Amino acid sequence: MECAIHQGSIKEGVPASAMMRPFQELENIDRSRPLDRCPALILNADYRPLSYFPLSIWPWQEAVKAIFRKSVTVISEYDRVVRSPGWEMRLPSVLALKEYVPMARKPAFTRFNVFLRDQWNCQYCGDGFKTHELTFDHVIPRSRGGRTTWENIVTACQCCNTRKGSRMPHEVEMYPLREPRVPSIHMLQDHGRKFPPNFLHESWGDFLYWDTELED
Numbered sequence: 737m738e739c740a741i742h743q744g745s746i747k748e749g750v751p752a753s754a755m756m757r758p759f760q761e762l763e764n765i766d767r768s769r770p771l772d773r774c775p776a777l778i779l780n781a782d783y784r785p786l787s788y789f790p791l792s793i794w795p796w797q798e799a800v801k802a803i804f805r806k807s808v809t810v811i812s813e814y815d816r817v818v819r820s821p822g823w824e825m826r827l828p829s830v831l832a833l834k835e836y837v838p839m840a841r842k843p844a845f846t847r848f849n850v851f852l853r854d855q856w857n858c859q860y861c862g863d864g865f866k867t868h869e870l871t872f873d874h875v876i877p878r879s880r881g882g883r884t885t886w887e888n889i890v891t892a893c894q895c896c897n898t899r900k901g902s903r904m905p906h907e908v909e910m911y912p913l914r915e916p917r918v919p920s921i922h923m924l925q926d927h928g929r930k931f932p933p934n935f936l937h938e939s940w941g942d943f944l945y946w947d948t949e950l951e952d
């Protein structure tokens with residue numbers, strides 16, 4: 737069985753019963769879900785997502801290999817089945833690692849995480865924007881010795897960024913709405929729940945959202 741996986745010989749099979757009864761197949765979208773829409777949500781050994789940003793998901797091939805390596809526990813499955821001769825399995829929708837992976841304590845200083853901290857709101861006019869409409873502003877301009885750090889970088893729209901230019905906040909009366917700080921992982925996770933990824937399977941809900949509701 738393991739050989740079949742490593743040789744990549746899993747094929748999308750159409751069960752004979754489904755061919756004979758096409759209407760039954762239509763009744764269940766999950767069964768005919770395209771394979772590229774069957775990623776598995778990966779949880780750490782404590783059943784929290786391994787990562788929120790980006791959300792820890794593996795394509796189905798990776799997920800199946802991990803099952804054969806016995807490095808994960810299957811928590812939930814799609815109705816979608818993959819087959820190779822003499823073998824079939826339902827694709828996993830949620831997997832938990834058997835060994836705990838220690839999590840980073842500090843979030844990475846990345847473009848995405850700055851937007852996430854500021855929740856895609858320009859920190860000068862307060863309006864919300866899409867990623868491609870946003871840029872960054874050095875609160876204390878670089879030309880005045882300002883550094884590129886969590887404490888000196890804020891999300892800004894193009895308009896405000898141009899208006900402020902390379903001047904000090906007091907020179908243009910433009911102050912960030914919130915004092916820029918290093919966010920905690922918890923804060924980013926909290927903000928991230930408001931901006932879910934494009935694809936979410938219903939089986940992921942318990943692991944992504946329940947804990948917030950319980951904390952509230």
Ligand SMILES: [Zn+2]
Pocket residue numbers: 858859860861862863892893894895896897
């Ligand atoms: Zn603005």
